[in-house]
Amino acid sequence: xxxxxxxxxxxxxxxxxxxxxxxxxxxxxNDPEKRTAYWMILxxxxxxxxxxxxxxxxxxxxxxxxxxxxTTEWVWFSNYSRMFSDPVFYSALSNxxxxxxxxxxxxxxxxxxxxxxxNKSFRGQGLARGIAIIPWAFPTVVSxxxxxxxxxxxxxxxxxxxxxxxxxxVILANDASVLIGAIVSDxxxxxxxxxxLLLAGLQTIPDDVYEAARVDGATKxxxxxxxxxxxxKPAILxxxxxxxxxxxxxxxxxxxxxxRQLDSLSTYVFEFVRVSQADFSIGNAAAVFVFVSSIxxxxxxxxxxxxxxxx
Amino acid sequence: xxxxxxxxxxxxxxxFVGIALFLIFTLFPLYWVLRMSxxxxxxxxxxxxxxxxxxxxxxxxxxxNLFGLKFSCPPSYQTVLADDLYKDxxxxxxxxxxxxTIICIVVGSAAAYALARIDxxxxxxxxxxxxxxxxxxxxxxxAPLFIQFQSFGLLNTYWAAIIPDVMFALPLTIYLLVAxxxxxxxxxxxxxKVDGANLxxxxxxxxxxxxxxxxxxxxxxxxxxxxxxxxxxxxxxxxPKVQPAxxxxxxxxxxxxxDYGAQAAAALLMTVPLVIMVLFFQRRIVAGLTAGAVx
Numbered sequence: 001x002x003x004x005x006x007x008x009x010x011x012x013x014x015x016x017x018x019x020x021x022x023x024x025x026x027x028x029x030n031d032p033e034k035r036t037a038y039w040m041i042l043x044x045x046x047x048x049x050x051x052x053x054x055x056x057x058x059x060x061x062x063x064x065x066x067x068x069x070x071t072t073e074w075v076w077f078s079n080y081s082r083m084f085s086d087p088v089f090y091s092a093l094s095n096x097x098x099x100x101x102x103x104x105x106x107x108x109x110x111x112x113x114x115x116x117x118x119n120k121s122f123r124g125q126g127l128a129r130g131i132a133i134i135p136w137a138f139p140t141v142v143s144x145x146x147x148x149x150x151x152x153x154x155x156x157x158x159x160x161x162x163x164x165x166x167x168x169x170v171i172l173a174n175d176a177s178v179l180i181g182a183i184v185s186d187x188x189x190x191x192x193x194x195x196x197l198l199l200a201g202l203q204t205i206p207d208d209v210y211e212a213a214r215v216d217g218a219t220k221x222x223x224x225x226x227x228x229x230x231x232x233k234p235a236i237l238x239x240x241x242x243x244x245x246x247x248x249x250x251x252x253x254x255x256x257x258x259x260r261q262l263d264s265l266s267t268y269v270f271e272f273v274r275v276s277q278a279d280f281s282i283g284n285a286a287a288v289f290v291f292v293s294s295i296x297x298x299x300x301x302x303x304x305x306x307x308x309x310x311x
Numbered sequence: 312x313x314x315x316x317x318x319x320x321x322x323x324x325x326x327f328v329g330i331a332l333f334l335i336f337t338l339f340p341l342y343w344v345l346r347m348s349x350x351x352x353x354x355x356x357x358x359x360x361x362x363x364x365x366x367x368x369x370x371x372x373x374x375x376n377l378f379g380l381k382f383s384c385p386p387s388y389q390t391v392l393a394d395d396l397y398k399d400x401x402x403x404x405x406x407x408x409x410x411x412t413i414i415c416i417v418v419g420s421a422a423a424y425a426l427a428r429i430d431x432x433x434x435x436x437x438x439x440x441x442x443x444x445x446x447x448x449x450x451x452x453x454a455p456l457f458i459q460f461q462s463f464g465l466l467n468t469y470w471a472a473i474i475p476d477v478m479f480a481l482p483l484t485i486y487l488l489v490a491x492x493x494x495x496x497x498x499x500x501x502x503x504k505v506d507g508a509n510l511x512x513x514x515x516x517x518x519x520x521x522x523x524x525x526x527x528x529x530x531x532x533x534x535x536x537x538x539x540x541x542x543x544x545x546x547x548x549x550x551p552k553v554q555p556a557x558x559x560x561x562x563x564x565x566x567x568x569x570d571y572g573a574q575a576a577a578a579l580l581m582t583v584p585l586v587i588m589v590l591f592f593q594r595r596i597v598a599g600l601t602a603g604a605v606x
Binding site: 024025040041043045047062113117128132134135136140141145147148160188193245248255256265269274283288 | 326329330333334336337338340341343344347355356358359418419421422424425426428429431432433434437440441443444446447448449450451452453454455456457458459474475477478481485509510511514535538539541542545546557560561563564565569571574575578581582585586589590593596597600601
């Protein structure tokens with residue numbers, strides 16, 4: 001077979017045309033450029049393996065044990081059953097769900113409207129686009145802290161507005177209002193970004209498609225439904241996928257909007273992992289839940305709705 | 312014809328009203344937080360009326376001291392600029408985001424070059440893995456990382472934030488650079504290779520210098536990403552000495568309980584540099600951010 005001689009560090013060994021995986025791996029590494037390519041991706045690969053893959057496996061492993069200061073006990077799924085019987089978990093889940101659905105809905109519909117408007121040429125279009133990207137640059141905690149000031153009952157502009165409308169009192173008084181406040185803040189920060197994503201998609205639609213539709217006598221509405229939406233579908237799905245997964249892991253915003261009174265799935269994990277060492281294990285179960293539910297969401301977008309991965 | 316004109320006039324008006332509403336919705340909060348930070352606390356606590364909303368009675372009774380430079384400024388800025396916690400926070404943010412950006416550019420540009428130029432078997436899987444990472448919920452790995460960092464003695468060091476920041480910023484860095492490298496013509500690299508340069512040399516002698524604008528934009532976006540990061544810093548950095556500004560800001564709600572002007576000033580000061588840079592590089596940033604999504 002001559003295998004031994006091929007293992008020598010000689011550089012110019014020709015691929016032997018061996019069939020099967022081993023042969024293709026061999027020919028892959030015999031090409032000096034491809035070998036260099038593997039060196040080039042090595043640091044990235046190591047970082048991903050050490051800082052993402054290994055920790056998530058470790059988290060799954062930890063979630064199946066009960067870890068107390070002195071003892072560690074293998075308990076299979078009892079952490080999960082404890083988590084699923086915790087009412088706080090359900091409020092975190094429903095807050096996260098409502099936040100995700102409502103904020104993504106508004107960000108998408110408003111973002112699409114803005115994108116359609118910005119797609120027309122008008123003077124000042126470039127300026128409008130430049131302005132659109134400003135909120136995106138804001139750290140989420142800063143945007144949360146800022147909106148919290150607006151709702152504040154002594155100096156907040158919304159409080160002044162509410163009292164002008166006859167409502168006196170604290171605006172962020174309960175969980176529901178904090179949730180609404182967080183959604184408004186998120187819509188402010190993210191809608192322009194969604195609009196820019198969709199606008200980039202709109203600009204890939206060639207004019208002659210509209211021209212053809214117009215010649216066929218399509219109304220504006222028909223053009224939108226039959227031409228714009230179908231051709232924009234890939235950009236829409238990518239934007240929705242990004243936003244949905246981003247909203248699903250909401251943490252910074254809830255943290256800075258209130259004094260940690262409103263739970264999301266991510267703050268729920270944090271509470272257990274960081275604050276309560278005794279219930280560390282439930283936190284791990286919740287962490288795995290967040291991870292798995294994110295995969296399910298991504299899977300639904302990719303398989304059911306048909307986001308295609310572009311590489 | 313008349314009817315048609317009337318209709319298009321109405322739709323034009325509707326269009327500009329829409330754009331105006333969008334700009335107001337985007338800009339008014341910024342204007343308002345700026346106003347909050349500039350006025351005296353008396354003016355702040357006065358209920359705004361339609362007439363007073365658009366006037367800013369700037370209060371310059373404060374004394375700011377910035378790098379030894381003394382000048383009069385609104386009292387809110389005096390408060391936050393004299394706050395060591397905040398100043399350390401800004402410095403820590405700069406260090407953490409700066410180191411994260413350098414590592415991401417060095418590690419990510421090599422990977423992006425290989426992914427953009429060489430057709431090797433692992434290319435597709437690696438690109439998919441990198442994309443998958445950007446959807447990864449950060450909170451899922453804080454417990455394992457906490458244990459690991461604790462055993463390596465990394466808690467309360469910058470590295471505890473930098474290491475996960477690099478991991479989560481890398482997908483962005485790599486995707487932007489892959490898109491950028493692909494736009495570059497291959498000719499010069501090919502010529503260099505004919506002259507005997509290997510892939511490494513083609514990469515750092517030809518491609519990197521040629522793609523300086525793309526690398527700068529990518530670096531800026533990576534920096535913003537790391538500057539804005541909160542979860543890891545909040546989990547692994549417990550000592551105020553090492554906390555970045557994002558962790559400090561939410562604390563201000565309880566430190567400066569009723570000094571709302573100072574809270575507004577602190578929020579603005581840590582964001583204004585980013586906004587200026589973003590506006591400066593606006594065209595490139597929009598192109599870069601949207602390229603990956605619509606291609």
